[in-house]
Amino acid sequence: MSVVTGEKEFFTGINQIKYEGRESDNPLAFRWYEADKVVAGKTMKEHLRFACAYWHSFNGNGADPFGAATHVFPWDVKSDAVERAKDKMDASFEFITKMDLPYYCFHDIDLVDYTNDVSDNEKRLHTLVEYGKQKQAESGVKLLWGTANVFSHSRYMNGASTNPDFHALAHAGAQVKSAIDATIALKGENYVFWGGREGYMSLLNTDMKREQDHLAKFLHTAKDYARKQGFKGTFFIEPKPCEPTKHQYDYDAATVCGFLQKYDLLGDFKLNLEVNHATLAGHTFQHELQVAVDNGLLGSMDANRGDMQNGWDTDQFPNDVMEVAEYMLIILQAGGFAGGGINFDAKIRRNSTDPSDLFYAHVGGMDVFARALIIADNILQKSDYKKTRADRYNSFDSGAGREFENGKLSLKDLRDYAASKGEPARTSGKQEYLENLINRYI
Structure with missing residues (x-):
């Protein structure tokens, strides 16, 4: 993969990250991830299918509920939203190609800031999609999946497809339609639904059955539209038990499996599992993987970890070799992912403010998974x-x-x-x- 930059190089002094082997002391080199190395009949690149999360890497600014932004990005300074978004895409593809990541993932509003005007939002997204097509063609980078952010805007305070106000639901439909169109245009291999606020804060004001019926109807409607537009990929649902709502309808893998079966969605949907979400649900990630595998629904994963002293979604980069080796034992025995891959849904820490920190984080995560892949294969092939x-x-x-x-x-x-x-x-x-x-x- 050749490095792709725009008119300006954002990560100066950092070259493409290469494999240098286990004896290397270079912090900007892979010690374990060798993309073309064959393990268990496939290359590491084919097994792991790494992706960069556009939102954390290029939209996250280090802010948290108790403090303002600490990450000042040189691609986020122009006043015009579309021109600012193009700078961000230039920076993202420079980073992705320097990291030799084969895929990326995005929400619609990650690509370009939205207003409250549906038509204007569609025009903005279309402009960035056309720009993204050029970047993908130049680099060979592919879109693993796209999705819509239908949880951040205040109109979604009571949910999107489960909102008691049909007007809010219709806005979610407009965003999802546009995001599906963008995913198809960029030849995305999958499409994800994450129910960020598809749940409730109190049952006193909630008709739970009606809301879940609406969620299922919405998923069928979106799926039918995408198929009519020629989308051949898989739809993923990403379970999460809570946060920001008290109780979300996609609580964990088992809950989603039952939901898909009840509402006749099994033929088109699989699971995109996140490590930190498993922790919040009181499960190990190994458990969530096994539930998905046993139901034939392992589609993809968001790689990160939580903090045992913080009871919330901290989205840290994975670094525990033993735990990840246990993940890979399950994934290898299942035959791998059904359409998806390993998306680093993780963010550098609030006080990690150097551009190189983003590289250190991804190098470490990719090496942990590569090492775990080798370990798991050796265990399966050589041990009892x-x-x-x-x-x-x-x-x-x-x-x-x-x-x-x-x-x-x-x-x-x-x-x-x-x-x-x-x-x-x-x-x-x-x-x-x-x-x-x-x-x-x-």
């Missing part, structure tokens, strides 16, 4: 990991256990078996052994 797990269930592989799985035993048959066999033996789950096994391969 799969056998140890399978052996826990070997009583169902033959005899009465197999008959039970095949639906051939009655409840009385189970009673008679228990009575004739006496107390079962205690069999170790070998949890510590398996945890040590991962550490051995690290």
